[in-house]
Amino acid sequence: MTPERTEPHIPAPPWSSARPRRRARSARPPLDREQIATAGLRIVDQEGADALSLRRLADELGVAPMSIYWHVKDKAELLELIGHQVFAEIEIPPLSGDWRDQLRDLHRAMLAGVLRHPNATDILIGRARYGPGGLALFERILSILLAAGFSPEAAFDAYSSLYLFTLGFTATAGRSPEFREIQRQGVLYLGTLPEDEFPAIRAVAPVIGRRSLDEQFELALDVVVEGIAARLT
């Protein structure tokens, strides 16, 4: 009879960092969720998100495929774990300047953190928000906003705008090189559209490729921050 799965992959809360006590085992020390997450992220970084299969991951860990299921319920849970890993690596910058600068610094750090794993964006989207790393960021943003004088309601609204914007940006910008190549071709294509049908796009097309990713982010971030500031007064 199956041992009825008595403990691990204990997700309650789903990203719980509690893990089985380690035990001296022959040769390799026992797996844990963190090892699994970092190994998974390594594969995603180096070979792309599609390359992450349980067999490939088991290989990387020097373990049989099914062993992973002791620590992780699903492939979905595995992906969640990896998402949390990415957010957990983001280091929150120290506070400096007024609240706008603080917000900008923080979101720059987020962008940088996400861009460190361009192949992982698909995994990140909508998954890592309430993981441990995401919560730390959440807390920081809210505390900046509350300290700036926003009401709880307004602070949450502002956070939503910022978070959703950053998410959107990383979703399109922070993608794998292949994907960005496709996007680039799309942009080039814009200059060849019929002028009578798409006059506005044609008017804007020449200036599109000019901005670097960082510049784009900076400008768009500014828009959101200024919009938030406008709500305060």
Next chain:
Amino acid sequence: MTPERTEPHIPAPPWSSARPRRRARSARPPLDREQIATAGLRIVDQEGADALSLRRLADELGVAPMSIYWHVKDKAELLELIGHQVFAEIEIPPLSGDWRDQLRDLHRAMLAGVLRHPNATDILIGRARYGPGGLALFERILSILLAAGFSPEAAFDAYSSLYLFTLGFTATAGRSPEFREIQRQGVLYLGTLPEDEFPAIRAVAPVIGRRSLDEQFELALDVVVEGIAARLT
């Protein structure tokens, strides 16, 4: 010998609407990319994005699985097609009010269009931007901004902010019911975090669940639009 694939799935541009001339065939009229896209989207809507396999799709079309490959290169291209389909269904509202109102109306329509296919968000993200539907939206947004007096550079920056924000919102909000249930539990969980570690989250937690999706969108959209307006002056 293989016929060397002489024509279709002709993607150049990738979403090209040119399609093989129809031919009177026994019984069923020949497939085309549009049929494939709508059937695929139907499956995604009704059974979720994971249920969309080529065999399932072939079933839906009353066709053998490999037949689809005459019209479509890849599963990736199939997904792209479906993404374009979603955007193509969005009807652009008539212009009314000042440019802010026009922008708001347009983005409300986008949100509504995406929410009509909550299971398709994963497919949409980063795919449909330069498809035919996406271009129409793009053109409209830019023309509003240019007419409002923005320079091409500023117009593109503003468009980026808006687009990325909307994308981010739909990525988290416009998801399948199951997913939203998970998010909801995450939010509830926020109220149980240790107060000394997450004071700001605890302060804000009580007001989080209060806002409807539409309200959240409306408020965040306002932030972005006001931020854009602030740049004009």
Next chain:
DNA sequence: TATTATTACCATACACTGTACGGGAATGCA
């Protein structure tokens, strides 16, 4: 009309995926 080329579709096969099921060795506690 006879011949050939092109178009649209399909059958088979293959490597690979996630994972259900159950077994079994190592360890902790009685």
Next chain:
DNA sequence: TGCATTCCCGTACAGTGTATGGTAATAATA
């Protein structure tokens, strides 16, 4: 010593995307 728990693994299976090649129907050409 015996039992329970912990951790790992072998096997098996249904389902996936798609490479390869074949084949019937139609259009083009002679």
